[in-house]
Amino acid sequence: MVAIEKGLEWTLVPTDSSSAEHIARHPFGKTPAVEVNGHLLIESDAICRYLDDVFDGASLIPDDALEQAEMTKWMGFVQAYMFPTTEFGLVMPRLIAPLMGRPVDETRVEKALPTIQYQLGLLEAALDGRTFIASDHLTLADIYLFCTWMAVAHTDEGKVMLHHSPNVTRWMSYLGSRESARRTAWPEG
Ligand SMILES: N[C@@H](CCC(=O)N[C@@H](CS)C(=O)NCC(=O)O)C(=O)O
16 A cells, blocks of 8 residues: 555555565565665565655655654554454455364454454554554554554454444545555455
8 A cells, every 4th residue: 555655556465474485685574674675675664664665655644743652652553463463363354364274263263353343442542533554644644543453454353343342444445445455456256
């Protein structure tokens, strides 16, 4: 989404994240790892801030120091709390495990749901009357949050929670209509 918002072209390279080749790129075997202008970059924060800094196009980082702090706070919420809880507590066990031929760990999902609901409640309250989370324009925080909660929205539990979160639903529907979201959306089904 960041690349598209900045008007950049990119190629996705399917990778075995546990391979020696990938560990050489990322010592913890994670994605994303990107090559930009001959530089290997890892970790979303580093990648996104670099892309925003060095390429033209509307800036995804506010100039205002307080708005920038707000953006960084929400990016931190995603990195430290929201992504780990939603990914390992719901998205992986509910959607990815069956794709890999493994059973759904219902106990894990059941345990994570109250925390996910609490985190969604924070976002719901913060988006009251707002189009974007940290500024009057799109920032990296909107993109981090959108990607995280879009994955949740693919689960049945997530659909129910979002149905009761009108501010998040409105904000997701607007962000989801942007070209950057449409071109990077998960396939349906
Ligand atoms: N802090 C890292 C998190 C990276 C991360 O957890 N990536 C996930 C995909 S979104 C991953 O590689 N999961 C595969 C795995 O853990 O094996 C970042 O921001 O880039």
